Each structure stands twice: as C-alpha cells, then as structure tokens.
Amino acid sequence: MDVKDSNGTILAEGDSVKLIKDLKVRGSSSTLKRGTVVKNIRLTEDFEEIEGRVEKTVMVLKTMFLQKV
Numbered sequence: 001m002d003v004k005d006s007n008g009t010i011l012a013e014g015d016s017v018k019l020i021k022d023l024k025v026r027g028s029s030s031t032l033k034r035g036t037v038v039k040n041i042r043l044t045e046d047f048e049e050i051e052g053r054v055e056k057t058v059m060v061l062k063t064m065f066l067q068k069v
Contacts, residue, residue, distance in 0.1 A: 003047050009068045011050065014040050017066040025059070037069060 003011045006020055016039045023032045038052035049060050
C-alpha cells in the first residue's frame with residue numbers, strides 16, 4: 001500500500017510533512033495553520049490518513065492536505 005501526499009509523492013514512516021491548508025481541529029476551538037510542520041509521521045491502516053504529533057497532541061491527518069518536506 002502506497003501512501004501519497006497531495007502532490008503524489010510517496011510517504012514513509014518517519015517523514016516530515018507540512019500542511020498546505022488551514023485546518024480546524026474537530027472538538028476544539030483551535031486551528032492548525034498552513035505551513036505547520038509535522039515531524040516523524042506514522043502510517044495508519046488507511047492510505048488516506050497518517051498520524052503525527054502536533055502541539056504535543058497526536059492527531060490523524062488526511063494526506064490530501066499534506067506536502068512532504
């Protein structure tokens with residue numbers, strides 16, 4: 001299973017990605033700003049999602065909003 005970012009670049013465990021769009025965090029009043037870097041990502045069972053630590057919280061992010069750094 002290949003996990004790809006918004007540009008079609010293949011992502012792997014431990015890669016760093018950045019957000020290409022402001023994202024509202026569900027269940028919170030905070031917003032993740034465009035350009036935020038997420039380091040040391042982990043792949044999930046779903047090829048459209050990854051896990052990463054953002055602001056000391058582990059979040060699941062959609063790959064359509066990410067770009068490999």
